Amino acid sequence: MAIRDLLTLPNILSASRIPLAAGFLLIEKTPLRLALLGMASATDLLDGWIARRTGRTTQWGAIIDPIADKLFVLAALTAFLVRDDLSARDYVVLLSRDIATSIGAVMALALPGVGPRDFGARLSGKVVTVLQLLALLALCVAPRSMGVIVVVVGVASIVSIADYTLALAVALGRRR
Structure with missing residues (x-):
């Protein structure tokens, strides 16, 4: 991973979600908060689109983008949790995919020959990210609708966790 690949517009857009999370x-x-959410959503759409359109996809981007996504969602949900606008149960459900994939990524990276691109972005993960947003x-404009949303995110998270687990198993199988 070359350091020159770190300072690209897509990576800067991805990294901008970290101060937005703060x-x-x-x-x-x-x-x-709605403005911050809008900016985070816009940068999430633009970073990958620009990277693909300009041929600037990098290993750095494969690392920075999901970390920035997870940090933004974690910080935003934590903000609602500490103000008692979100229950602890709903908090865990809404973060379940991120918790599982983060643990899985750390475990997978400890395996020889496995890299970030082996378990990169998948459609199921993108769906969960959109649902989290x-x-x-x-939570900002219609908190009473959270019951249904939490169930939908929970189901989508289960599907996503299974999808990522299968993708990693396939990647590991190819390495043998």
Whole structure:
């Protein structure tokens, strides 16, 4: 991984979600939180699109983008949890995919010959990320709708965890 590949526009856009996450923890006003959520969502859409359109996909991007996504969602959900706007149970359900895939990624990286691209972005993971962002939007503007949203995110998370587990098993099988 060359250091010159770190400072690309897509990677900078991905990394910008980290200060947005910190802002979400510090700001309690709904309009400002909606603005942060909008910026995080926009950078999440743009970073990958720009990287693919300009041929600037990098190993750094494969690492930075999911970490920035997870940090933003974690910080935003934590902000709602500490204000008692979200139950601990719903918090865990909404983060279940991130918890499982983070543990799986750390374990997989400890295996010889496995790298970040072996378990990169998958459609099921993208669906869960979109649903998590919709859950954050609902927490801002329609918190009573969270019951249904938590169930949908939970089911999508189970599917995503199974999908990532299968993809890693296939990648490991190819290595043998």
